[in-house]
Amino acid sequence: MKQASSFEKVAARCWNLLNEGKPFTPIFVVGTMSLFYFSVLLQDAVSFFISFLVILPLLILYYLYDFPLFLRNYLWIPFIAYLMIWQQYSLSLLLFAAGLYFFFTILFWGTLYYHLRIGTSWLNFTRFWKLVLKNSDSTSGNAQEQLPKFLLILSLWSFYFEEVRVSGLSAITVDLMTLLLFYGALFVFTFILHRYLFDWKPKVIPTYTEDEAPSKPLSDKVVVIVVDGMRKERFEEAKTPFLDKLRKEGTDYAQMETVYPARTVVCFTSMFTGTYPFEHGIKSNMVWKLGIKVESIFDSLRKVNKKGRMLAVAHLVDSMGKDVETFTAVMNKDQADRNIIERAKQVMKEQDPDLFIVQLIGTDQIGHSRGVLYNEYIEKIEEADALIEEYVKWLEKEGKMDNTTLVICADHGQADGIGGHGHLDEGERYVPFFVHGPHIEKGKVVNEKQSLVSLAPTIAYLLGAPYPSHSRGRVLKEAIRKEEQH
Template identity: 65%
Template sequence: MKKASGFEIIAARCWNLLNEGKPFTPIFVVGTFALYHMNQWGEASFWAQFGLGLLAALPLLALYFYYDFPLFLRNYLWLPVVAALVLWRDAPLDLGLYATATLLFLFFTIYFWGTFYYHLRIGTSWWNFKRFWKLVLKNSDSTSGNAQEQLPKFLLLLFVVDVAGRYWADGSASAGDFGWGSYGLFVVGVTVYAFILHRNLFDWKPKEIPNYTVPVQPSEQSGKGKVFVLVIDGMRKDRFEEANAPFLKRWRAEGTEYTQMETLYPARTVVCFSSMFTGTYPREHGITSNMVWKLGIKVESIFDSLRKVGKVGRLLGIAHLIDSMGDDVESVTAVMHNDKADRNIMERAKLIMAEQNPDLLIVQFIATDQTGHSMGALYDEYRQKIEEADALIAEFTAWLTVNGHAEDATFIVCADHGQADGIGGHGHLDEGERYVPFFMHGPNVRQGVKIDAKQSLVSMAPTLSYLLDAPLPSHSRGPVLIDAFEPRPSIKSKKEAEPHAQEEAGRISAGA
């Protein structure tokens, strides 16, 4: 299987400007307004008007970039639209501009993205738009395809760019029209409105663990076997239950399952992987969406921890993950027919084991997630990709056993996030996103155990540190999942743990 080329890595970053909702909004507003007025590009007065309009819209653009409006909060985005129409009811409305913007948005999301893009990238049907339009209308995630969030945003912004630009460019603004004073009060009002909404209604983010991970004494088995983390990207918990996945379900029954394993907010792939393998949250590791503005995580990862003890970890995944994990990623191209993707990834995983023999191998299976994004998570095709992943993991495990890599090995199977309804929706923790499958299997894992206490994926990195007898990553906050192991390891006494915690806190505050 081919690695992601340099061109694909750059293209993936560029695509995220249009894929992620926050950068999409200003790009779409600017592009739509300019395209609609193409016949005026030769007039200096148009560019003066356009510039003033964008200047007026800048505070709202910043507000929409700072605040998420997830799930039902999207409905509140229409109130500023209505308020603007009432406040400036005498302003002439260019209905053609708003109709053009709406049609361009639907064309981009339903045909260009949902059909043309996915056909070229993963081989979906040229008729995918027949299904995709329904997903756009229901989408609840943080991407540009979230119509219920994007429509009120870009309609208000286009109104401001158009009306403010025209009024201020020719000097006709007055206190009763689109004057600086009335508009300034409007911006202040929308800002206070957004603050109150998020302070009082946005209450479903997972609570962060306030302290750093308490070290756990390694057991006699720690560090003796390899660890394999098999991530079925975007696998919904309930759809996994519905799938015919005999191998993974046997592993789950024979091992330890965490039934309330919670993903991160926002539940985006690069965010979740960054948190899983650093043990901390986006505010600390610095990756807050799939659009990575500054490359590289800000804290230590499990790969850094392994290097300290002379061990090697590799992450086999798509080009997006390079933006956070850099050279620790063995990239795979995401430009292939979706029916071949996971098979090719598995063959590449075999090659990595044969050539590099790492102590830790993390494999990202992508076909389930890509099917959800292109066709929806509630269709049969999505469930079938989970079943295909089950068969491939069974085959991969058999190969590892034959080639001597599975002796004393621990296997962790999970998803990075689930998927909601809509365009493979994930990001805002809608139903189907929040809780993910998570279980462990291996000779040192307790058998037939279900743990129902709520846990977080930030426990992945410290648990890997325990299994591989490596130090904790610098900012690790998740507790080691010690309940999964036999014999039960003991937590260091409070007296023993406190010096380490103090030392860790001092090192972090000193910028280590």
Template identity: 65%
Template structure:
């Protein structure tokens, strides 16, 4: 199986500019405005007014870049647009209709159909379903129509109004603009200060070795973590997964395992394997402006004791974990993606024999994004992952690599309705499947207390006899381990 090429890594970063909601809004608005003025014959003779009017409305671009309006907060975005119109603004039908048409062309046809067909082999008719997913999506990505449209319409109409009136700007109009901006800023601040209250709580203290750790059997020769990307918890429970069910039943399941905020893949992996949160490791979204985490990872911890870890995943993960990632290309038909990843996983185990091996399966996540999570295709992809994990574990046993090996099975995040949205902890995103299986793991146990995926780093370090990563906060999941038998 091919690794992700340099071109694919760069292309993935460029695509995130259009996928992540924060950069998409200004890029789309500027592009739409320039195309509209070009059609109107304004480009070429009116560059100065266009740039001047842009700088006048720039504070609104900054405001909407700073504040997401995730989940139900998006419903409030229509209020500034309504106030703008009532307070003397103007609604330009031409550019508004043009922007709406261009938005749905980009999301439904270019992204949902053309892009997914070329990348993962989705049908050319995917637009017949994808438009419904865009209308339902609730996370702050470019595919969230109910958030993007009111932002886009306000920015475009304000910009065009300012552009048309550049020669007639008065003190009155300046104070009107200043007052409107101040009111929208205050409105946004109040909403996010008092209504945006669903972020998970942080562990405030750094992780420490439990005082009674000597009472538990914790040591493993090897730890294998299989992350089924984007596997929604209740859909996993509905899917046909006999092997994973057997591992769960004969191991320890954490029934309230919480992911991190924002629940984006690169953020989640960074938090899982550093043991801390975005404000410390520096990865805030899939769009990584500064490559590399700012803190130690579990891979750094293992190097301190002469052990080796490896993460097999798609190109996005290189942006945070660098050379500790063995990349796989994400440009392949989704029906064979996970199969090819597991073939590569066997090759790495045979050639490199890492003490810690983390495998990211991507088929479930890609199906959720392209086809939605509430359809049978999504359950089928989870069932396929089950069969692939079973085949991999059986192969490990034949190769003699399961002796004193602990398995961790989890998702990095769930997926919400719509285009499999994840990031801002909608229903279906926040709590993820997580269970452990191995000779030192208690069988037939369910831990119902709330825990967080940031505990993976310290727990893995404990099992492999390594120090905790420098900023690890998640406590060791000691309840999963067997107690040592007391000598008489």
């Protein structure tokens, strides 16, 4: 299995500009206006730029605020207000924009992109259009969020572009008070929505990890297998005999909560630093500044001369840097997890890390490309079960499981539509999470709500390492046999 090349890492970052909803909106709006007014733009670029400045506050507003889940319904109110106040719009421009949007999401992304990257059918568009309309996450494929945003911005921009071309700057000064009142009301409206209606984020643990560390390591190794994007109730529906066995013979956390926003790079970073996006600095899959602002579990292990490795997609290099052993994400959806497990065997044999984290991506890929409520998604979870069984038995054969703690979990679940995750909709908030090993309580179920930020300090506790510098999670001591706690 190939490592992710330098080109793939750069390409992944570029793709995130189009995949993540926040950067997509300005890119799409500027691109649409440039195409629609191409011939006019060549003759009067100054008016194009001046009128662009008029809509800049809108772009800033929509970058700062998420409008997650049902709040996106309120995005239509500013567009309706625009129509009532200015009473002008270009139907041809708006239809052109809608056509471009659905061409990008359904045909380019949902069909061509996924066919070339993971081998989905050329007919994937026959399902993907439904996923785009239902999608609830923070990507560009969230039609219910993106449509009212770009319809408003394009309408306002085209209006002033035409006006400035005819009347110059005076066209703006005449309407300046109306424009200022409109933007002022919109900012107040947005602030109120997010202040009083956006109240479902997971609670942040206010203090740093205070658990007393053990005098010596409990485990020789910790192996964490993250089934990316595994929705909890779909996991319960799947036939997973090996994972069920591990869960019953270990400790199961029935209410393990992911972090906000529930995006892969954000979740992994929080899981292995023990803290939240406001502190470690990774706030979406689009990482503007590479690296984290705090210590990771890998840094903690280095302090006690131990080694950790993460086998993961190229995205995670943006956060964890050289501690990530990458694999290419450009491979057939039916081969991805099989290739990852083979590579995991190779890494364990050649590098023998004390902490080894393996990301399986097949479940997440099929959720994004085919949806989570279909049989293909269940089949990927069942495939992951068989591959994890194969890997654990290989570890046993190699003598790597004698004093090893095994953690099986997901980084986030997935909601309806394009496997939505980010805004914490139904299906993405709580994830499967269970621990198995010689020092772990057997047959125990913990029903109290826990957070994935507890994973890093728990690993540190098991391996006898200091907690990462900004770890806020609590050690999951319920899972550790009482006679071995210190």
